[in-house]
Structure formats: C-alpha cells, structure tokens
Amino acid sequence: MYKRKIKEDLDCGIVVAMKVFGGKWKPCIIDAISRGAKRPSELHREIAFTSPRVIDMQLSELMDFGVVTKQTAPGFPLYVEYSLTPLGKSIVPILKQLGEWGTKNKDFVKERAEWQSTESDQQPRRNMHQLLADPICQ
Amino acid sequence: MYKRKIKEDLDCGIVVAMKVFGGKWKPCIIDAISRGAKRPSELHREIAFTSPRVIDMQLSELMDFGVVTKQTAPGFPLYVEYSLTPLGKSIVPILKQLGEWGTKNKDFVKERAEWQSTESDQQPRRNMHQLLADPICQ
DNA sequence: TCGGATACCGAAAAATTATTCGGTATGGAT
DNA sequence: ATCCATACCGAATAATTTTTCGGTATCCGA
Numbered sequence: 029m030y031k032r033k034i035k036e037d038l039d040c041g042i043v044v045a046m047k048v049f050g051g052k053w054k055p056c057i058i059d060a061i062s063r064g065a066k067r068p069s070e071l072h073r074e075i076a077f078t079s080p081r082v083i084d085m086q087l088s089e090l091m092d093f094g095v096v097t098k099q100t101a102p103g104f105p106l107y108v109e110y111s112l113t114p115l116g117k118s119i120v121p122i123l124k125q126l127g128e129w130g131t132k133n134k135d136f137v138k139e140r141a142e143w144q145s146t147e148s149d150q151q152p153r154r155n156m157h158q159l160l161a162d163p164i165c166q
Numbered sequence: 167m168y169k170r171k172i173k174e175d176l177d178c179g180i181v182v183a184m185k186v187f188g189g190k191w192k193p194c195i196i197d198a199i200s201r202g203a204k205r206p207s208e209l210h211r212e213i214a215f216t217s218p219r220v221i222d223m224q225l226s227e228l229m230d231f232g233v234v235t236k237q238t239a240p241g242f243p244l245y246v247e248y249s250l251t252p253l254g255k256s257i258v259p260i261l262k263q264l265g266e267w268g269t270k271n272k273d274f275v276k277e278r279a280e281w282q283s284t285e286s287d288q289q290p291r292r293n294m295h296q297l298l299a300d301p302i303c304q
Numbered sequence: 305t306c307g308g309a310t311a312c313c314g315a316a317a318a319a320t321t322a323t324t325c326g327g328t329a330t331g332g333a334t
Numbered sequence: 335a336t337c338c339a340t341a342c343c344g345a346a347t348a349a350t351t352t353t354t355c356g357g358t359a360t361c362c363g364a
Contacts, residue, residue: 033319034352037215040293041268042193042261044275048268050188052322055180068341077175082323084342093278104331106340115271122267123180129260130179130186133253137182140231155178171349172322190352206311220353222312242361244310306364313358322349328342334335 045122048093053078053086055123056155058112061096062120066109077153095119183260186231191216191224193261194293196250199234200258204247215291233257 037043049055056075065074071087072080087110090096095116101107112120130137175181187193194213203212209225210218225248228234233254239245250258268275 030320034291035289037291037293038272038276038279041265041270041272043293044268044272045264046188046268047279048271048275050184069339079323079325080341081325081343085322088342093275100341104340106330108341115274118267122263125260125263126183127179129256130182130184132179133186134176134179134182136253137186137231138176141176141185151173153172153175155175155181168350207309217353217355218311219313219355223352226312238311242310244360246311307362308364309362310360311358314356315354316356317352317354319352320350322347324347325345327344330340331338332340333338 048095049090049119049123051086051089053082053155054090055126057083057086057090058095058116058119058123061110061112062117066111068108068110071110077155090116186233187228187257187261189224189227191220191293192228193264195221195224195228196233196254196257196261199248199250200255204249206246206248209248215293228254 036047038047049058053075057071060071060074065071068080068084068087071083075083087096091098091110093115094113096110097113099109099111101109174185176185187196191213195209198209198212203209206218206222206225209221213221225234229236229248231253232251234248235251237247237249239247
C-alpha cells in the first residue's frame with residue numbers, strides 16, 4: 029500500500045471524484061461492468077489493452093471506495109461477479125458527460141497535441157470507454 | 167517538453183477530457199479565471215497552495231489546448247490577462263458536476279481512505295476549486 | 305544604481321501512478 | 335501426474351506528473 033507524502037485535499041469535490049474514478053482504467057472498468065461484463069476473466073478479455081494485474085488492482089480500489097461490490101459464489105467452478113453499487117451507478121452519467129465532451133473536441137485537441145507524440149509510431153493502447161456508442165473497451 | 171513513451175488513446179473521449187483538464191491544479195485555474203482572477207499574479211495569490219511555477223506550467227498547457235487565451239497589453243506596467251475561450255467555458259459545468267458528486271460523497275470516501283494517510287498529520291494543500299460555493303481556491 | 309513588481313522558463317528532483325513479472329491457491333479434466 | 339481455468343496478490347521497475355529551485359527579462363520608483 030503506497031503511503032503518500034503529500035496529503036490530498038479531500039474537502040475538494042473534484043479531488044474526491046478524481047481519486048475515486050480518475051485512474052487510467054477505472055472508467056473503462058466501470059463502463060464494462062455497467063454493460064454486463066461482470067466476471068474478472070470477462071473484464072480481462074474485454075479490456076485487452078492493459079494487463080489483468082492492472083485491472084485487478086484498479087478493481088480492488090473501486091471496491092475499497094464502494095463503487096463496485098463483489099459476489100463470490102460458493103463451490104465450484106470458481107465464480108466471482110462484480111457489480112456497480114448505487115454509488116457506482118451514479119458515476120456513469122458523469123463519465124458519459126466527460127466522454128461526450130472529449131469526443132466532441134477530440135479532433136481539436138489532437139491537432140494541438142501532435143508535437144507531443146512518441147518517437148516511434150506505435151499504436152495507442154485503446155481505452156475506449158465508449159459510453160456513447162456501443163463497443164466496449166476493445 | 168516531456169516525450170511520452172506510451173501513446174495515449176485520443177480517440178477515447180474520457181482520455182481527451184482528462185488530458186485537457188485533468189491535471190492537479192487545472193480545475194482550480196479554470197475556476198479562478200471563470201470567477202475573474204485573470205492576471206497571472208492574481209492567480210498566484212489566489213491559488214496559494216502550490217507554487218507560481220506550477221500554475222504557470224498548467225496555465226500554458228491550458229493555452230496549448232485552447233482552453234484559455236492570453237491578452238498582453240502593450241506598454242507598462244506589464245499587464246497580462248487570461249480568459250476562458252468558449253471551449254474553456256464549456257468545461258465549467260462539467261467541473262461543477264464533478265465537484266458536486268465529490269462533495270456529496272466526500273465523507274463516505276474519506277472514511278474509506280483513512281488507512282492511506284500520510285505518516286505525519288500535515289495539512290493538505292487545499293485545492294478547493296469550489297465551483298459550488300463562493301470561495302475560490304484558498 | 306539598486307530593489308521591487310511584473311511575467312516567464314529550464315531542468316533536476318521528488319512524488320505518484322502504471323506496468324511487468326512472477327508468485328499463490330483451488331479443483332476439474334485429460 | 336499434469337495441465338488448464340479460475341481468481342488473486344507482492345514487489346520491483348518504468349513511466350508520468352508535480353514540485354522545487356533557480357534563472358531570464360523589462361521598466362518603475364527611490
């Protein structure tokens with residue numbers, strides 16, 4: 029568990045929001061679960077642009093903050109399911125709004141960001157928490 | 167200029183939004199400008215919880231992305247003013263929504279975050295982009 | 305001429321976050 | 335017995351962001 033050196037201001041709403049769902053893959057995970065991908069292995073398959081470990085970690089943080097809950101079915105085969113709590117569901121429209129803003133302005137932003145590219149012309153790791161369109165992370 | 171090694175997915179709206187206004191102090195700056203703090207020295211005074219250099223840097227990124235514009239008055243004394251572009255203004259309601267969500271849930275989040283505190287009981291550097299209430303960063 | 309206010313910027317260091325690599329454990333199927 | 339799928343976790347490393355420290359330059363007023 030990482031111990032931060034500089035305390036964050038949890039009286040600021042924006043800081044709180046960013047802490048809870050601002051991680052690189054958290055919106056993606058929330059999106060995927062809200063669409064019905066509930067089992068860890070499903071999430072790992074859907075969100076193929078990062079490693080399973082990363083998803084596990086961000087998922088456990090989402091649990092810590094009460095965004096998702098975990099149901100473990102007893103017996104075998106191992107069966108675990110995550111789902112959004114009411115708190116988690118309340119995040120979805122916000123992510124949607126963020127996504128809409130970004131989608132609307134992405135071309136404009138892209139233009140102004142090109143100087144900042146990587147050296148090689150590698151492909152990005154797609155995030156695609158496409159809360160607007162159909163396809164999930166993939 | 168930092169050259170990133172891993173390309174980001176600028177086709178994802180959320181990634182775009184986070185890139186443009188997701189920095190630690192950017193919401194604070196946008197908020198302050200939207201309230202009328204326009205000169206750099208004003209911003210430095212208002213947002214006293216981080217150093218002037220940090221504000222300058224984040225401000226220049228906001229300029230790069232067309233969120234704010236800079237007007238330089240000729241002659242003396244030196245007079246520079248920043249203001250929000252239409253793009254910048256379109257961010258304000260989103261920050262407001264983020265802030266409202268966080269404010270509503272901050273107590274809940276705080277409880278679940280206490281294990282993660284710093285060793286000493288230092289004060290946080292307040293962000294307080296209080297887009298809800300009156301006080302600006304401070 | 306010196307000190308202060310203005311506005312800004314480079315670059316090292318520190319802090320934080322993301323990624324990788326490998327490990328644990330369970331039980332079913334071959 | 336061995337392999338596979340399930341689900342998870344520790345810890346080192348890499349990547350990125352934030353912070354600090356110092357610097358530039360202009361002109362005014364004392």
